[in-house]
Amino acid sequence: MAIKVYGSMLSTATLRVLLCLAEKNIDFELINVDLASGEHKKPHILARNPFGQIPAFEDGDIKLFESRAISQYISRTYAGKGTDLINTDPNKAAVESVWMEVESLKFDPVTTKLAWELCMKRFLFGQNGDEDVVKAEEKRLESVLDVYEARLSENKYLGGDSFSLADLHHAPMIKFMMETRVKELFDARPYVSAWVADILSRPACVKVFGVPAY
Amino acid sequence: MVVKVYGPIKAACPQRVLACLLELGVDFELIGVDLDSNEHKQPGFLQKQPFGQVPVVEDEDFRLFESRAIIRYYATKYGDKNRKLYGTTLEEKALVDQWLEVEAHHFNDMVYTIVLQKLVIPKMGGKTDHDLVQNCEKKLEQVFDIYEQRLSKSSHLAGDWFTLADLSHLPGIRYLVNECELSHMVRDRKNVNLWWNDISNRPAWKKVMQLFHELS
Numbered sequence: 001m002a003i004k005v006y007g008s009m010l011s012t013a014t015l016r017v018l019l020c021l022a023e024k025n026i027d028f029e030l031i032n033v034d035l036a037s038g039e040h041k042k043p044h045i046l047a048r049n050p051f052g053q054i055p056a057f058e059d060g061d062i063k064l065f066e067s068r069a070i071s072q073y074i075s076r077t078y079a080g081k082g083t084d085l086i087n088t089d090p091n092k093a094a095v096e097s098v099w100m101e102v103e104s105l106k107f108d109p110v111t112t113k114l115a116w117e118l119c120m121k122r123f124l125f126g127q128n129g130d131e132d133v134v135k136a137e138e139k140r141l142e143s144v145l146d147v148y149e150a151r152l153s154e155n156k157y158l159g160g161d162s163f164s165l166a167d168l169h170h171a172p173m174i175k176f177m178m179e180t181r182v183k184e185l186f187d188a189r190p191y192v193s194a195w196v197a198d199i200l201s202r203p204a205c206v207k208v209f210g211v212p213a214y
Numbered sequence: 215m216v217v218k219v220y221g222p223i224k225a226a227c228p229q230r231v232l233a234c235l236l237e238l239g240v241d242f243e244l245i246g247v248d249l250d251s252n253e254h255k256q257p258g259f260l261q262k263q264p265f266g267q268v269p270v271v272e273d274e275d276f277r278l279f280e281s282r283a284i285i286r287y288y289a290t291k292y293g294d295k296n297r298k299l300y301g302t303t304l305e306e307k308a309l310v311d312q313w314l315e316v317e318a319h320h321f322n323d324m325v326y327t328i329v330l331q332k333l334v335i336p337k338m339g340g341k342t343d344h345d346l347v348q349n350c351e352k353k354l355e356q357v358f359d360i361y362e363q364r365l366s367k368s369s370h371l372a373g374d375w376f377t378l379a380d381l382s383h384l385p386g387i388r389y390l391v392n393e394c395e396l397s398h399m400v401r402d403r404k405n406v407n408l409w410w411n412d413i414s415n416r417p418a419w420k421k422v423m424q425l426f427h428e429l430s
Contacts, residue, residue, distance in 0.1 A: 050360045051320060062305050066315035073308035091276055094287035101280035104318060106265065147264040 003028040006048060007055035008035055012115075013067040014055040015172035015208060020071040022204035023168065024082030068104060071165055083204070085165045096159030099151075099166035103158075106144050111173045111182075113137045118180045142185055145192055152191035167199050175200060175209050217242040220259075221268030222249060223429045226329075226385035227281040228269040229422055233381050234285040236418035237299060238292040244425070282314060285378050298375045306373065313371040313379030317386075324354040325386040325394075333393055351396065358399050358406055365405035369412070380413045384422075387414070 003021070005028055007014030021028050033039050033054050041052040048056035049065035057063070057070045059077070064070050075085040087093045114137050117129030151158060159166035174196055177183060187193050199205060217235065219242050221228030228244075235242050247253050247268050255266045262270045263279045271278045278284050289300035301307035327350045331342045364371060371379040387410060391397035400410045413419065 050363065051316070062308065064308055064312055066312045066319075069308055069311035069315045072311050073304065076307065077304050090287070090290060094276075094278055094283060094290075097283035097286055098278055098280045101283045101318075102265075104315075105280070109323075144265075150264065 001027060001029045002060050004031055004058040005029070005055050006031045006033050006045065006057070008033050010035060011054050012172035012176060013053070015175075016067040016169055017055050017057060017070050017074070018208050019168055019171055019204055020074050020085065020165070022208050023085060023202075024074065024078050026074070026078060026081065068100065068165075068169060071169065075165060083163065085163075085168060087159070087162065087164060092160055096164040096166045099158040100169055102144075102147075103166065103169045107141075107170060108173060110137050110141045110144065111177055114141065114180070114182055115173070115176055118182070119176070138182065138185065141182065145185055145189055148195075149189040149191050152195050157195070163199070163202070167195070171199050171205055175205070215274055218245055218272040219243070220245045220262065220270040220272070221247050223422075223426050225249065225268055226389065227267070229385040229388075229426070230281040230382055231269050231271060231284050232422050232425070233384055233419055234288055234299075234378070236421050237381065237416070238288055238295045240288060240292060244429075246429075282318060282382065285381065286314075289378055298377060299381075300378055301372070309372040310377045310379050313377075314382055316371075317379065317382045320357050320360075321354075321383065322386060324350045324357065325389060328354070328394055328396070329389050333389075354390075354396075355399060358403055361409075362403040362405050365409050370409065376413060376416065380409070384413060384419050388423075 003026060005014065005017055005021075007017070007030065009015070009030075018028075018030070033045060035054075039045060040049075040054055045054070045056065046052055048058075048063060051065070053065070055067055055070065056065045057073075059073075062073075064073060072086070079086070079088075087096055114134065117134045117137070121127040121129055148158070155161065157163050157167050158170075174186070177186065178196070178200070186196050200209075217240060219228060219231055219235070221231075221244075223229070223232075223244065223246075232242070232244070247259065249268070253259060254263075254268055259270075260266055262272075262277060265279075267279070269279070269281060269284070271284050278287060286300065289296070293300065298306075301310050328347055331347045331350075335342055361371070368374050370376055371383075387400065391400055391410075400406050
């Protein structure tokens with residue numbers, strides 16, 4: 001198969017790429033990378049991603065890493081197939097790009113810390129999360145979600161009228177957060193809550209997230 | 215009507231945008247924003263940028279924020295002025311995006327924290343967290359090791375020509391080799407050193423530095 005994704009269903013970054021492929025009805029092969037045994041730091045993965053992270057991606061001769069670069073490549077290369085995820089109007093595409101940056105630099109760092117404290121520490125080491133850190137990060141997330149609430153009160157999706165990568169990039173981490181106490185912060189904001197329900201009910205999301213993560 | 219760029223010349227993210235506009239020969243007007251007096255957190259500015267950060271760009275009726283979205287937009291819009299800046303093929307574009315992501319996530323996080331701890335916090339009367347700085351410096355050395363390896367295979371990050379991926383590093387590395395006193399991270403690595411000398415001597419970046427010195 002031409003398209004190969006090296007990653008794990010436990011990784012939100014891997015899921016970001018799989019969602020993109022699902023939206024566009026593109027077949028691919030998922031080659032599992034076993035995080036628990038440190039496979040992502042072994043030479044054969046480092047050769048694909050020098051930072052020792054997943055996912056890594058292959059489309060024939062093209063080899064990429066960084067999930068958000070991969071999703072943009074897929075969206076451009078397979079434009080017209082399945083859902084269009086980047087607007088064809090350059091100005092509208094630029095606005096989508098703004099909110100992709102927001103997800104990448106504001107939403108993801110905060111939610112990653114929350115995921116670590118609320119889930120990963122227990123899952124990996126049997127440790128409890130640090131309540132002070134959780135409270136501080138929840139406060140930061142609330143500031144971000146307040147901006148999203150205002151944005152979504154004027155636009156159906158973050159990038160504008162249509163579903164785009166700006167929304168898709170959020171989906172894996174949002175799905176994760178919905179299974180923690182952080183769900184309350186999303187539920188407390190009507191426009192954000194409606195947007196979350198909308199994106200998680202998309203057939204591609206149901207298909208990708210329906211697979212058990214083991 | 216010229217493009218309006220809101221932000222102080224001394225801040226990294228406005229510099230990123232100015233470097234790109236200068237590379238493309240796009241005229242702009244720089245409108246200062248006084249971070250020291252919290253101008254960026256006032257309602258008037260929050261209307262332009264809801265997170266209260268710089269830069270913001272206004273191009274007639276069109277407004278954008280997030281410096282890396284802004285540079286991608288202009289490199290696409292004026293692609294005929296510099297075809298290689300954001301790649302001419304889908305593959306080239308993907309590689310530029312890949313190394314832009316690397317800059318934003320692996321490189322920028324470390325530089326931002328070092329600048330915040332070593333320069334900004336003491337200026338505001340706070341105490342530097344030296345352990346955190348040391349930790350970031352160690353991680354940054356590892357990032358530069360990866361860059362050294364990458365740059366042994368191509369002269370620039372996304373290929374054998376200057377692209378947005380290289381441009382995006384200019385403000386951060388400038389901080390490292392100057393105020394942060396970490397120039398050894400660049401100088402001690404043969405390929406990184408050659409690359410830095412190349413990209414920092416481009417006329418567009420030299421013009422940004424000229425503005426920096428004139429307006430500071």
